[in-house]
Amino acid sequence: MVKNTQVIFNKIPTNYVPVAGEHMVIHESEFDLDAPLSDGQFMTKQLALSIDSYMRGRMRDPSIPSYVSAFEIGKPLLCGTMSSVVKSSNPLFKEGDLVYSSGGRFEQYSLVDGNEAKDYKIRNESKETGLPPSYSLGILGMPGFTAYVGMMKFGHPKKDETLYVSAAASSVGQLAGQLGKRFGMYVVGSAGSDKKMTYLKEIGFDDAFNYKTDDISTNLDKQCPKGIDVYFDNVGGKTLEAAIAHCNHFSRIVACGMISQYSENPETPHNLMELIKRRVQLTGYIVSDHADMEDEFRKNITQWLLAGEINYKESVADGIEKAPEALIDVLQGKNLGKQIVKVADL
Amino acid sequence: MVKNTQVIFNKIPTNYVPVAGEHMVIHESEFDLDAPLSDGQFMTKQLALSIDSYMRGRMRDPSIPSYVSAFEIGKPLLCGTMSSVVKSSNPLFKEGDLVYSSGGRFEQYSLVDGNEAKDYKIRNESKETGLPPSYSLGILGMPGFTAYVGMMKFGHPKKDETLYVSAAASSVGQLAGQLGKRFGMYVVGSAGSDKKMTYLKEIGFDDAFNYKTDDISTNLDKQCPKGIDVYFDNVGGKTLEAAIAHCNHFSRIVACGMISQYSENPETPHNLMELIKRRVQLTGYIVSDHADMEDEFRKNITQWLLAGEINYKESVADGIEKAPEALIDVLQGKNLGKQIVKVADL
Incomplete structure (x- = not known):
């Protein structure tokens, strides 16, 4: 068993800026890295979380329709995550693969079911380019x-x-x-x-x-x-x-x-x-809606970043327990550059 | 000398619907059909006036900018007019030509100066198609x-x-x-x-x-x-x-x-x-802005009208002195179909 810190959505805020400890709470749970996996399942260790203002739109009454679903009370916040696959029974994901999910769970470790796997994409490019994996949450994401x-x-x-x-x-x-x-x-x-x-x-x-x-x-x-x-x-x-x-x-x-x-x-x-x-x-x-432009986008921006023709700045909060404050910073405009939460080193 | 009834802009309205006799007044003047013309001048006899809701936007303080200029107090209302040329010293316009102006004056007869002539377009099509000249104020305009x-x-x-x-x-x-x-x-x-x-x-x-x-x-x-x-x-x-x-x-x-x-x-x-x-x-x-589409437009709509594939209804007010009430009708939504004022027969 390892410790698995989670960031839980606890209550729907009425003000624009939610309160840490009230609307979002830190929950300490455990995760069994040795548990057997069913076919299609895999385990991820989160490396970095994306903090985006549109998360506020998901902190709503779920009966209000929108282009993204509402967060569920009592469950981890969801947003972009970069993770490393630590164990896998899914032929599409190998141990050591870097994976991106647009709706990854804000927790240190996740067990991903076969039917959730479609939300994960392999993003191993940083192994070749040397650009930080967290860039896939921002300028390359x-x-x-x-x-x-x-x-x-x-x-x-x-x-x-x-x-x-x-x-x-x-x-x-x-x-x-x-x-x-x-x-x-x-x-x-x-x-x-x-x-x-x-x-x-x-x-x-x-x-x-x-x-x-x-x-x-x-x-x-x-x-x-x-x-x-x-x-x-x-x-x-x-x-x-x-x-x-x-x-x-x-x-x-x-x-x-x-x-x-x-x-x-x-x-x-x-x-x-x-x-x-x-x-x-x-x-x-x-x-x-524009997935047809994604390859062109990633190729161009990677090239311009490596050539130093495009600048990019991250604001890094260190540790998953900092996620609520990081979101509040973003909603209050305190971050300079793309806000991420660093959960673990590669 | 002939009688020349004019519809004069008299006062800027504050309510959406202006009042006939207050904001728009009928003025009886005279017009000399025998006056000599300078080079480039011509005389028109109005056949039909177009009554459009956007005229209300021109009844404003001229210091407020917009995509069309404000009406001038003491001068005739301006809008689309179909007219016949009754006398001309302008080589581009011959006696008997039917002409459209997007900013023609609401009066029975007009003396058009050479520098105003650019606002007039020859619209003789109805002589061939048999469709009423007033259609150039609406469906063909x-x-x-x-x-x-x-x-x-x-x-x-x-x-x-x-x-x-x-x-x-x-x-x-x-x-x-x-x-x-x-x-x-x-x-x-x-x-x-x-x-x-x-x-x-x-x-x-x-x-x-x-x-x-x-x-x-x-x-x-x-x-x-x-x-x-x-x-x-x-x-x-x-x-x-x-x-x-x-x-x-x-x-x-x-x-x-x-x-x-x-x-x-x-x-x-x-x-x-x-x-x-x-x-x-x-x-x-x-x-x-889309003058490049105008020929195609006129050709297609004329053809569809003649084939009975497109319906079109006019609401006709008879006589230039009815113009203020006709505009009020349009602003109050009382007209059925395109509102025009018939000034004279061809």
Whole structure:
């Protein structure tokens, strides 16, 4: 028997930011590494957990439908995990394989049933590239792929156009902006702290502002003097309203998340008429619909990372028991770069 | 000298519906048909005026920017006009030509200067087709072209999908729905009276409801049991919200007008997050950007009208002095079919 620390969903929060120890609790259980496995089963040891703001959307009454299922009270939180296979009776997964799951359990060890195995994907690339396995939770995983699909498929980026990215220091935002730069765009980002602003400029953003201390619209006036041609929206609400008010004719709004809309009384844009006047195309998308672009995405981003042409920063919380605080940090915008929780070394 | 009745913009209205005699007044002036013309000038005799709800948007403080300029106090209202050229010193326009202007003056006779001539287009087709010249104000004009561009370029209609059209009995809406039927779609329309509902079913809509007496969302539940794949939006606001709540994955919203947004405290959708969850593409457009499609549009619609494959209804107010009431009727939704004012016979 080994100790198996779990992060359990304990109660549905009403405020946007949940409370550690109340809505999420640490539970100490045990795991039998010597237990026999049925056909198709395998055991994983978690290496890193992905902490994403959209987890908040899963902390809801399960009767409210959404594109991802609600977390179950009394069960571990679920999100992206990178793990190593420690034992296997499944011919598709060998001991030592690195595996990614988009809905892995927040616990040190997991027993994966045959019918859950479809949610696991082998991600052994880091053994060859030398890039950290945790990158598969961020720039080489779902957030990076979200930025890639949004920019490449729906953003129609053009040289000398202006790109505005909200939540720009997020793992999605920082890549979206850097992709804009590759196309020769003028790239402006907004983020929630001066430290994040500095970081954005370090990784190549032309300009940045702190939306918490500065008025969004005033800053867009100043920093996007030629207007916005592509708005990469992670926020929605009043940020979307300000962006619409700066959109050029025939601009594109790429919407992959609206974190402003998880609060209890979310604000909503009141200038949608401008979408017509300014001939704007707004596309909402979910990255999992675009699996056909995944190989191209991983090949390109790996190459650009290895060549030093793309920057990427992780914010690492050390130890699985830090997961609740790490999620709270993300929801409060305290993390700089992609937030992960390191559970164990390879 | 002949009598020249004009419809003058007299005062900016604060309510959505302006008042005849207060915001729009009839003015009797004179016109000298024998006056000599400078090079490039020509004289028109108006045959028919187009009455469109978007005219309300032009009755505003000119300091508020928009995609069309504001009306000038003390000058005639402007909108689509069909006229006959009665005298010309412009080599491009001959006596007897039928001409369309998108911003013709609401008066019986106009003197058109050389620099205004670019706003006039020769529309002699009706001499050959036998279709009424006034059709160039509706189904063969800007409203019809708006429906055509929206459905053909941005709607991506597919057989057996569901199309919902709001303001469906408008000149735009009735063609949008009929184009949906040509693609084998299931077409549902909403309009503001039972008479309009009956009309929509007569011209081939599969179902229709009266949004003034019935709840929009309840009716979309009932009448669009498979959800909405294309929403042709003329209304915005709460109607857009209800439509979004019924959108299928990968549906398209084609937005060419938001008449709900002209009122003083317009409502706005609070469920934009659904655009992401449901992977919706919302495209705002202005028909004048798509001149490259105009020949194809006119050829196809003329052919379908002559073959009896497309229905079209006009609501005719007889006499230029009826123009203010006709606009009020349109803004109150009292017209059935495209509202025109007949000024004179050919």
